[in-house]
Amino acid sequence: MSSRLLEQLIDAFRVLPGVGQKSAQRMAYHVLERERSGGQRLSDALAEAIEKIGHCARCRDFSETEVCATCASGSRDAHLLCAVESPADRLAIEQATGYRGLYFILQGRLSPLDGIGPRELGLDTLATRLAEGEVQELIIATNPTVEGEATAHYLAQLARQHQVRPSRLAHGVPLGGELEYVDRGTLSHAFGSRSEVPQ
């Protein structure tokens, strides 16, 4: 490689998901050949996002303010709380359904082998939230995977402990699939026909 900085840039691109040596090279060349201003915008956006984006104190979603715009909004139905694994899942539900309640983002799923327990998912914060008494239904929208189901089971118990009705998205989300990749129609249907979790 003729340039140390170029080598360093190619290497840095590999931090992105799904980007191997070949794609990283193509990205570096593309930016340097044709997109220097776009590349500079990306550099600035990355630095600013990393510095300023933290987590909302209420729902744990990404937010550049203490409490995110959704949680701060007076126009959402505070009786409904929807628990999802990731910000991407939250976004998928928001875009596909007419849901007007609030969210809680777990930022993961229970996975004891990886050291991810209730504390890592912020379930103490969630328990406090449920204990406040405003939430009437906890819509559990974890992914239909083994760990997602285990997490859902745990969340349903937590809800019942606080006299909150737990519900789960209807069948329609393909088993073993990731919510984020489900088409809008299916996701909207599944969301609409969610059912109460039986005892």
Add this chain to the structure above:
Amino acid sequence: MSSRLLEQLIDAFRVLPGVGQKSAQRMAYHVLERERSGGQRLSDALAEAIEKIGHCARCRDFSETEVCATCASGSRDAHLLCAVESPADRLAIEQATGYRGLYFILQGRLSPLDGIGPRELGLDTLATRLAEGEVQELIIATNPTVEGEATAHYLAQLARQHQVRPSRLAHGVPLGGELEYVDRGTLSHAFGSRSEVPQ
């Protein structure tokens, strides 16, 4: 979207080749969730590369110095000059073959409809170089596409005008393919059995 900065970051990722809305989202979430230090490294590497990487005055390859390390090296055979379309092609040849001569990077191919003529490919610089008398063989390694072949034809004429022997990579590179994606073995073989361009 709950955060303006997040939206801005997702948008900025779309400047990269092959990155659509969905991949850009995944990249932004990945960096913010799991790779903040890697993301910061990428931001810095981008800014530094964009600021400091220009083109070598001899070969037009990317370089952070006036003349790149390859051109400045005393250990390369200055009788051989290999013309390629892009830095990626140069890298592919360097990695696949035992070539120890020098390079000239066209940064494109003749394409009159897109306004890319001899001047845009730095062929005046190349002519000066050939006129110096040190180069004995010009290895033409443009891609085997219509425009690449037209460029090769032009380069061969230019070489002959300066009493330099033009050669072309041997058959083996698949027709219509891009050099950058040819496997090492094929490329190495094709490079080794290059033939002189007939009158």
